[in-house]
Amino acid sequence: MASIGLKVIRGVFGAAEFVAPRLGGRAAFELFCRTPNPKVLTAGEKKAVERAVDFMAEARHHRIKVGSNCVAVHEFRPGQGRPFAGTVLVIHGWRSRTEYMRALIEGCRDAGFRVVSLDLPGHGASSGRRLNMASGVAAARAAGEWFGPFAAVIGHSFGGAVAANAVAGAVDGIAPLDTGRLVMIAAPNALSEVFEGFRRFVNLGTRSALALDDRIRRLAGHGLAHFTGAKQLARLSTPTLVVHAPDDAEVPAEDARNLAGAGDHVRLVWAEGLGHRRILSDPGVVQQVVGFVATTDETAPLH
DSSP states (O other): OOOHHHHHHHHHHHHHHHHOHHHHHHHHHHHHHBOOOTTOOOHHHHHHHHHTHHHHHTSEEEEEEETTEEEEEEEEOOOTTOOOOEEEEEEOOTTOOGGGGHHHHHHHHHTTEEEEEEOOTTSTTSOOSBOOHHHHHHHHHHHHHHHOOBSEEEEETHHHHHHHHHHHTOSTTSOOOOBSOEEEESOOSBHHHHHHHHHHHHTOOHHHHHHHHHHHHHHHSSOGGGOBHHHHHHTOOOOEEEEEOTTOSSSOHHHHHHHHTTOTTEEEEEOTTOTTTGGGTOHHHHHHHHHHHHOOOTTOOOO
């Protein structure tokens, strides 16, 4: 049963479709971009953050000004005694933060990489309460200017979409992010499909949706349809690894198939039974990702 708050929101957007669709579209965009309060954690999230206190203490912490936000960047040096292999950028997903990317970060460090992990706007130690594709790409690009070029960029969920669009230079006015390799874990393919689910959820009408798309076009230089991962990857020659669980309940497996269809430079690995979040801490997935990142021969098979 829908909550009273949701019923009110659906009623307001339903009425806006007839009396003020442009206002409804702008309001819907602001609602969609609103991030959860990073200081209000579930019991599980709180435990994960507490378990990572010593891990986070090992990092050098930086703050970069990106637009109206101060974005937190956590720099982890390679493991002791390891020859330096390059720098990797890690980007978490929606309602996530650097602490949840620990297994991947540690795997890359053990392989000799310096890891730069970004807290997206409105998440973790970064400021703000809003995140969209343009602000995410801007944050990734700013990290690149300070710490790049990167041997690889690794993104989970929405962070994977941000990574692909950043590397492709999909947002007008923001130069492409320089990287040798790209890894997308449990990442959505089309931003338009993400918004379509949100549209149905809040009862956003057709005219209001067009106004929302216009707002995105003004902000990023393109409408929703432009931000499709498979289209962006098809324009690139960057070796790309897509990792996805067939049972992912948040991002359909079909998204991974669409991404993998972008060209021969994209490889797809299925992570059976790991869902949307457990996939991040699975040792086998970490091994696959680190092996791909560390491989210099593009034709070398995955193990």
